[in-house]
Amino acid sequence: MDHVKFGPELLSRLMEHLCSQLHGCRGVGLSVWPDGALLSAVGVAEQLDQAQVDGACGPLVDASRDERQVTGEVGGCHVVAVPGSWGDGGPVVLTVYLDHEPHAEDLKAIEETEPLVATAAAVVEFCSGEVLRADQMVRMVQHRRYIEQAKGLLMASRLCTPGEAFELLVRASQHANAKLRDVAIALVLVVGGELEDNGDEVTLPPQIAYDTARRLWGALHV
Template sequence: MTAARSIEPQQAFAELGRIRLGETELAGVLARVAELAKISIDGVAEASVTLVGDHGAHTAAFTGELAQVLDEFQYDVERGPCLDAATAGSTFVIPDTDAEPRWADYAKRAAAAGVCSSMAVGLPVQEAVTGALNLYAVRKDAFDDDAIIAAQTFAGYAAVALANAHSYDSTATLARQMRDAMEHRAVIEQAKGIVMAQRRCTADEAFTLLSRTSQDSNRKLRDVAADLVRRASQR
């Protein structure tokens, strides 16, 4: 692990702004945020991104196992700087894990893992999702005032990129669901037409027959309909 900065923070900010939605999935954006934080902020040995939503907290991206392990320890004990940063949207710096009174359990675990100082910066991602940028260092007092300002500025750019990516991902998912629903409805309508022709029944009666077949066979209605349409086309 290295704590040496390899690019200037301004380069990282610019790269975050150049991320093209539609060409990069949300997971890719998250991974790039963690990587850019590691190589652009002084003192960082490993970095990760925590996301907190309706289903709790999880590490969405990390640069090394050390970051993931310490993140997950905080989730397990339900206490730690990354969770508080995500909740409060604030920045929490631990200069020395051997002398940290606020999160004693986490600090003890971090020190045992070789992390001597850390920083967590809140990330407002989306209304229902918050997060934190987690930075881990292998020396004490790794984050001076300049590093803290750089991390907070980086987090601001990252939050915009993540919010846009999250919104794009949600919109794309909704579009796929709507397209799938329309395709399934079209198949079901075709199957109803086949049943109506075969049984000389009404549309409602045809739908009831398809639904009954779905229940009896423990298969989804759209699968029953697709199978019927496929067999009819083969004949």
């Protein structure tokens, strides 16, 4: 097996799969920050991601800086920029370009595919000899566990779908200008008291994440 080609091909196929699952999808991109290097792109993503990097503005840049999901418009397309943890250097950002404003089902499809894309990106970096980055990508995937825990709490409380629970987390984090991961961890700690043990040390979220989690949970039980 050609290991050098296997990683990029896997990542490219996953990006194409995500694009095919979204009605009106114009392109999907994945970039690594703080330098904004493009790991993979399909459709208009290569051009529009690069334009935002070169111009140092846009949803992609905002998501990389604030490490929270950002939506907006670029080049006549609606874009959803979803950051993931990337160690101390900066996040990796998945961008999805649509010909319409993103719906709940769009966010659900993005959410379901994002961990697979992150894992494939780790394979790409490992095949390229970037072991440190690969380890960071694996940690990004592990952080999804905490988001899944938070979603489970919301689903049980509100009797909603996974996509709806994820949208609640996204909206709460955006409204508070807090990282999605931090709000998810805070919600689990506020409601459940502890995180699932995966053997890793977890940095506790800032106070704003706890405040956001309490407001979100309280709003569901009024």
